Amino acid sequence: MNAYISSLGHYVPEKRVSNDELAKTLDTSDEWIRSHTGIGNRHVSSDQETTAYMGYKAAQEALDKRGIGAEEIDMILVSTITADYHEMPGTSCLIQDLLGNSICGAMDIKAACSGFVYGLELGKGLINNGTASKILVIGTERLSRVLNWKDRNNCILFGDGAGAVLLEKGEGSPRGIINSILRAEGSGFDALSHPRGGTSNPFIEGEIVGTDHYLDMDGRRVYNFAVRANTVILKDLMEKNGLTVDEVDWIVPHQANRRIIEAAAKRDKIPLEKFYLNMEEFANTSGASIPLALADMEKKGLLKEGQKILTVGFGAGLTYGGNYIIW
Numbered sequence: 001m002n003a004y005i006s007s008l009g010h011y012v013p014e015k016r017v018s019n020d021e022l023a024k025t026l027d028t029s030d031e032w033i034r035s036h037t038g039i040g041n042r043h044v045s046s047d048q049e050t051t052a053y054m055g056y057k058a059a060q061e062a063l064d065k066r067g068i069g070a071e072e073i074d075m076i077l078v079s080t081i082t083a084d085y086h087e088m089p090g091t092s093c094l095i096q097d098l099l100g101n102s103i104c105g106a107m108d109i110k111a112a113c114s115g116f117v118y119g120l121e122l123g124k125g126l127i128n129n130g131t132a133s134k135i136l137v138i139g140t141e142r143l144s145r146v147l148n149w150k151d152r153n154n155c156i157l158f159g160d161g162a163g164a165v166l167l168e169k170g171e172g173s174p175r176g177i178i179n180s181i182l183r184a185e186g187s188g189f190d191a192l193s194h195p196r197g198g199t200s201n202p203f204i205e206g207e208i209v210g211t212d213h214y215l216d217m218d219g220r221r222v223y224n225f226a227v228r229a230n231t232v233i234l235k236d237l238m239e240k241n242g243l244t245v246d247e248v249d250w251i252v253p254h255q256a257n258r259r260i261i262e263a264a265a266k267r268d269k270i271p272l273e274k275f276y277l278n279m280e281e282f283a284n285t286s287g288a289s290i291p292l293a294l295a296d297m298e299k300k301g302l303l304k305e306g307q308k309i310l311t312v313g314f315g316a317g318l319t320y321g322g323n324y325i326i327w
């Protein structure tokens with residue numbers, strides 16, 4: 001009896017910025033961004049829409065849909081690379097406070113765009129071993145605050161938003177998080193990072209802030225890693241579970257870039273229609289992208305009990321991984 005996803009929620013800021021809008025202040029075009037990434041729009045937070053606020057709204061929606069109160073939650077796991085506070089306190093604690101639960105465990109997961117994939121497996125473990133019976137796994141990101149909006153190489157790729165799932169103890173049905181593959185390649189730590197502000201390169205009192213505290217990425221290096229990570233994880237997840245491509249109903253990848261998914265699909269000989277893609281509307285929302293995609297699928301009526309679903313995440317760390325879910 002595996003832990004299963006009993007409810008979903010999401011939140012995206014109202015403000016929507018199209019590629020054409022960006023091209024008014026940046027040397028880029030809708031044509032370039034679409035053809036290189038598949039991205040058409042991104043949502044951008046207001047001053048009030050903090051990382052914790054968006055995560056809270058997504059979590060509250062999941063709880064409301066399930067018809068339970070936050071006091072029933074035993075643990076909150078939050079995947080984010082855009083925490084409201086640097087290093088501490090965890091955004092999970094802020095979300096706990098907003099939800100009005102004053103006792104459950106709360107922990108942030110720092111596995112970047114793979115964080116939700118890691119979170120599902122961690123949550124499943126805590127439920128299956130009896131530590132918790134109801135867990136919120138949340139991905140929430142405010143990437144607009146860590147981007148250099150003058151750098152066309154990076155800022156076009158990302159957006160803000162949150163997704164949340166409620167994990168509960170399975171009750172005899174085959175539904176659940178069946179198993180996962182969680183990996184990392186630390187040798188690529190500098191391919192995608194925040195170079196400034198950590199203890200190895202702290203800000204110095206009185207210095208004038210430059211641009212090196214923004215998200216920094218070697219796009220080509222990350223692209224090559226991402227295609228390889230997708231290919232390997234999907235192949236290994238199917239092998240591990242004795243699944244053929246035909247038996248898989250949906251693949252829900254981290255929504256970084258359509259070209260990455262197309263290249264991986266071609267290598268693995270998987271029809272592109274098996275992949276659920278919504279980066280056209282939301283761009284790359286890092287740890288939020290997979291739960292946001294699941295919530296989007298549910299809204300469109302695409303998720304049905306018994307479906308076999310694979311997730312695949314990849315990102316800074318470099319981390320990567322995937323989950324096999326029976327819906």
Ligand code: COA
Pocket residue numbers: 027028029032033036037113152153154156157217219220222223226256257284314315316
């Ligand atoms: N608009 C117009 N031109 C742009 C541009 C933009 N937004 N961004 C870059 N360019 C230009 C470059 O300056 C370069 O011009 P040059 O040849 O005159 O120097 C040209 O386009 C090609 O740049 P290149 O970096 O080779 O493009 P690319 O085909 O590798 O595409 C990315 C760039 C970022 C789209 C691609 O590398 C990528 O998708 N990487 C993965 C990024 C990602 O998804 N990261 C998150 C993973 S979790």
